[in-house]
Amino acid sequence: MSVYLDSNATSQVHPEVVEAVLPFLTSHWHNPSSGYRAGQEVKSAVEVARGQVADMIGASPGEIVFTGCGTESNNMALEAAAKAAGSTAPVAISAIEHSAVYRPAEALAERDHLLTVIGVDEKGLIRRDEFDRMLDHSPPGVLSIMWANNETGVVQPMAELATRAKAAGWLVHTDAIQAAAKIPIDVKEVPVDYLSLSGHKFHAPKGVGALFIREGAPFSPLARGGGQEGGRRSGTENVAYDIGLGSACEIMRGELAGGGMDRVERLRNHLEESLSERIPDLHFNGARGHRTPNVAHVSFDGCSAADLLPLLDAEGVQCSAGSACMTGKNRPSHVQKAMGFDDRRAFSSLRLSLSIFSTRSDVDYAVGVLANVIAKVRSAVAVS
Numbered sequence: 001m002s003v004y005l006d007s008n009a010t011s012q013v014h015p016e017v018v019e020a021v022l023p024f025l026t027s028h029w030h031n032p033s034s035g036y037r038a039g040q041e042v043k044s045a046v047e048v049a050r051g052q053v054a055d056m057i058g059a060s061p062g063e064i065v066f067t068g069c070g071t072e073s074n075n076m077a078l079e080a081a082a083k084a085a086g087s088t089a090p091v092a093i094s095a096i097e098h099s100a101v102y103r104p105a106e107a108l109a110e111r112d113h114l115l116t117v118i119g120v121d122e123k124g125l126i127r128r129d130e131f132d133r134m135l136d137h138s139p140p141g142v143l144s145i146m147w148a149n150n151e152t153g154v155v156q157p158m159a160e161l162a163t164r165a166k167a168a169g170w171l172v173h174t175d176a177i178q179a180a181a182k183i184p185i186d187v188k189e190v191p192v193d194y195l196s197l198s199g200h201k202f203h204a205p206k207g208v209g210a211l212f213i214r215e216g217a218p219f220s221p222l223a224r225g226g227g228q229e230g231g232r233r234s235g236t237e238n239v240a241y242d243i244g245l246g247s248a249c250e251i252m253r254g255e256l257a258g259g260g261m262d263r264v265e266r267l268r269n270h271l272e273e274s275l276s277e278r279i280p281d282l283h284f285n286g287a288r289g290h291r292t293p294n295v296a297h298v299s300f301d302g303c304s305a306a307d308l309l310p311l312l313d314a315e316g317v318q319c320s321a322g323s324a325c326m327t328g329k330n331r332p333s334h335v336q337k338a339m340g341f342d343d344r345r346a347f348s349s350l351r352l353s354l355s356i357f358s359t360r361s362d363v364d365y366a367v368g369v370l371a372n373v374i375a376k377v378r379s380a381v382a383v384s
């Protein structure tokens with residue numbers, strides 16, 4: 001048996017997405033910039049996909065730029081916002097950002113931008129006192145706060161944070177890569193200027209993303225050339241995957257509206273209840289009631305995730321210790337350190353992340369394996 005509980009690392013491509021993509025690799029392979037009918041049909045299909053992406057987040061199609069991945073979306077947004085804010089404008093991020101925001105923000109700090117890193121509390125929520133103090137005492141600049149954390153699933157009050165920062169004159173970006181398609185997003189209610197998406201986190205293929213750029217928000221492109229994507233990202237479109245992203249957005253909009261993610265949440269809650277019943281001395285991390293519905297983040301006293309993961313894998317349970325990008329890096333997660341966990345707790349944590357394809361039998365099997373493996377590791381530690 002093989003059970004996949006790592007959907008925050010990447011998710012299974014939806015069979016309907018595969019069906020939507022294939023014709024654009026086989027029969028409709030023409031260049032959407034070509035003037036003849038076959039090219040124009042491809043162009044129309046890309047525009048339908050753009051509309052599907054826009055619809056999932058309450059945007060207009062013209063506010064959506066297809067990109068090569070979430071990392072690219074984040075880099076595009078931060079560079080453009082910093083350029084518009086001015087060469088010495090401050091940049092602020094949260095302490096739990098993904099490296100795809102942290103590294104570009106650090107690169108801006110190596111130029112003339114002053115970087116402020118805003119802390120989180122032990123539940124992973126932004127410290128409002130630090131946030132407010134920064135806005136009160138700093139000239140306006142560029143703010144980037146992730147909507148939902150990739151490790152803990154903790155969801156920030158984006159509407160409140162963005163409204164407050166906009167009122168203080170800041171340009172606001174959010175990395176919504178782990179929030180999109182898991183919780184409802186409506187950019188009409190959350191006044192961010194830029195919002196990043198990544199297809200492979202919600203059943204589109206890897207290697208396609210999107211950046212929402214609010215109409216009127218300043219933007220200058222990183223990739224200049226033939227003027228595709230309204231001049232905001234030149235380069236011949238990745239037609240098939242753009243269409244895959246559109247299809248995944250359409251599917252997930254239906255799942256959100258039709259209760260699909262509520263089912264995932266019930267399954268996640270069942271997972272947490274079963275773990276509590278079967279395994280002593282564990283801790284669930286992250287603000288309860290402020291998490292994406294698909295993530296359980298758990299620390300198991302007396303265990304190291306590095307010991308657990310290969311044993312779980314051998315029994316067919318795939319999950320992770322933090323983000324996929326941290327695999328093989330022998331450092332405690334910066335997210336858990338920012339939440340104030342000591343190294344021992346940070347090294348004992350697992351992220352179990354579900355998707356619409358997860359089933360109750362997957363969860364029950366994984367809980368049984370976890371209970372056995374953890375008992376084994378704890379008794380080995382006790383003997384040694």
Ligand code: PLP
Binds near residue numbers: 008199207209324
């Ligand atoms: N931001 C967050 C919160 C993520 O979880 C990820 C992927 O793990 C990324 C950015 C990077 O996205 P991509 O893999 O599409 O570059």
